[in-house]
Amino acid sequence: MTQDSPSLTLAEIATQLGAGLRGDGECRVRGLATLRDAGPDQIAFLANRAYLKDLSGTRAAAVLLHPSHADECPTACLTLDNPYLGYAELSRLFDPLANREVYGIHPSAVVAEDATLGEGVSIGPQVVIESGVELAEGVVVGPGSVVGADSRIGAHSRLHANVTVYHGVEIGARVILHSGCVIGGDGFGFAHDGAGWHKIAQLGGVVLGDDVEVGSCSSIDRGALGDTVIGEDVKIDSQVQIAHNVQIGAHSALAGCVGIAGSTRVGRHCMLGGGVGLSGHLTICDGVQVTGMSLVTNSIREPGVYSSGTGAMENAQWRRNAVRFKQLDDIARRLQRLEKAGRDA
Template sequence: MKKQQFSYTLEDLAERLGARLVGDPAVRVSGLSTLVDAAPGDIAFLANRAYLKYLGESEATAVLLHESHLEECKCNALVLDNPYLAYAELSRLFDPLAGTPQTSVHASAVVDETAQLGANVEIGPQVVIGPGARVGDNSRILAGCVIGADSSVGEGALLHPNVTLYHGVMIGARAVLHSGCVIGADGFGFAHDGKGWHKIAQLGGVLIGDDAEVGSCTSIDRGALGDTIIGNDVKIDSQVQIAHNVQIGDHSALAGCVGIAGSTKVGRYCLMGGGVGLAGHLEICDGVQVTGMSLVTNSISKPGVYSSGTGAMDNGLWRRNAVRFKQLDQLARRLNQVEKRLKDK
């Protein structure tokens, strides 16, 4: 694909971002970069004090920064209270995939005659859209995607190549699904008769809200009876596993390799670090943050930060601690006996 050319005046960017411009409003920038990698013509950003040391030496034409760092800036500046949030908005202006879809249905796409395509949609090569499926206005369905029977994709959504939606899946407006994610596969449901397993048909669906984003190679299973529900503005990283009938509240975020077992409910504004595991049938209240690699086996009813496990340490120290961990129960019992004898005296 041909590289898209960008060019914005600082006056235009300041107006878009609600920033105070210090410098020449007519100067143009054509790229977005870090302070270290910026070249003349680029705009950079300073959102972390750890990178303040690079500000004076940066070759950027302009920098997004906070008022407190303005004196150390030697180039044009766009001053804001939250430079990182401004960087997020600015990044979309330099995104080559941004803009309106190319209104077309590729000749190799297979679209069932009962499917409904909205206005101004882009259907890429080798896309398959099943019976009764619906694609909203201004959506982009890129190469190799499959949209199963009676599934729907909301207005302005973007499905990157090779996304698979099983039947009965609903994707909200402006949602973004990355390559290889699978939405609506069967949940892990089996009954055992003492000799072997018997499959339980998964009769529910998956509902994903507006402005949600699902990372590459993530799996979100359909419900066994009711639906698996992902709320509005939920952000899910790559290689995440969400089991059947899980519910995730609005504005929550899950980092890579999180695993959530069946029927667990996660509240609004929750954050799950990389590799977090949630056991099944739990309830996690609003405003909970679980740090990376933690295992949650009980419901959480109070907002806050929760952790389990230990950080990396010298292997020799870890081995000694592991031995002592096995002795904790015995030590606790002995301590209780000592306390009891002291109390009796």
């Protein structure tokens, strides 16, 4: 909790969330915490039955929970059919960064004379805004960030410290780019003449839709000819690599260390677990979930859950299984011969 934390009544919170309220609506809270850690001026939440054991002993001023647990709550409660979604909105109410007013241009920033700045734009220390850039109203560019020539950033988007946006990038409204991410760097394009590599100029751009979020130290490469396109409301975790000309459909989510090779298309409402790799030039249809550490080398045409990574096991067992894996082809051939012999008998 910080000095910037807002003070809200339970009635105000209930109205904001569209939640039912049981208890004193005039009670004020100044923060959000877990059931176990919350104090008498904080609100807690219960969205997972695994934490139901902590409800009876909570010291929170109020608890956000499902109506089915209201009678078990020892304090005031806010009821929602989807308490986890309510928690998401509640967290934003108490986010000190979201509630801090930032505006103006720091004296150390370098802003091209022909850049267009909307109302309420904030540009931090050591920022570089190059020629032809357009920043819509309410855009925040954090310290040390660079926005390349002719790029456009939509209303109320935020670049945290040390973000790099290359030239000719188009970013929608309410986009969040975390520190260290790079949008619009060159794709991995080279031609080999038998002796060495020759660079292929990357002539496309990157388009990020509205409400996209990109985690720290993630890279989204510009297209070779056309654009790399990230649809609206796509959520990208930290240390993700998206290669040139990839397209990702709206409302998809990519966990940490995902790698997507060039020209692959990912559909809408897809989820890629941590460490997933997609080979290039694939098509992944809408509604696909790929579990962590899986490698996808063929297109997926039907929605569902897909896996290929194997879970950790005791090393001696893994070594035995690795040996058997190399024997699978021989075992399959022997089985085919036995089956054939059985049919011929």
